[in-house]
Amino acid sequence: MGRLFVINLEGKIYSCKHCQTQLALYDDILSKSFHCRHGKAYLFRKVVNVSVGEKEDRMMITGMHTVADIFCVGCGSIVGWTYEAAHEKSQKYKEGKFVLERFKVSGPDGSNYWPSREAHISGSDADDA
Structure with missing residues (x-):
């Protein structure tokens, strides 16, 4: 694996809740x-410091x-x-756009989202229909 280059953002930032790597700007929602x-x-509209799967x-x-x-x-x-x-x-x-799951990122103020027990049974765009 090559050297990892991480893009640093300025402003209100959403980060990975596990390692605090910066992912997106509030202004890009x-x-x-x-x-x-x-x-x-x-x-x-855009995110940084991610790799794309299959x-x-x-x-x-x-x-x-x-x-x-x-x-x-x-x-x-x-x-x-x-x-x-x-x-x-x-x-x-939606083509070319990105979705960040609020449960998996920290907000601009460092806050984390905690899902409710009902979250998994409500309709969503990510759930299989």
């Missing part, structure tokens, strides 16, 4: 209305999408996913 198995998730088709609440998990480069934890392709015309806006 497009939507806070996404959900996953652990509760809240946020859609970002593409796969997943059936989500909003239809079939080609997605890839994204991993923190600092510790290797899965922190969310990226939308490679949306099969529904109305979902094309």
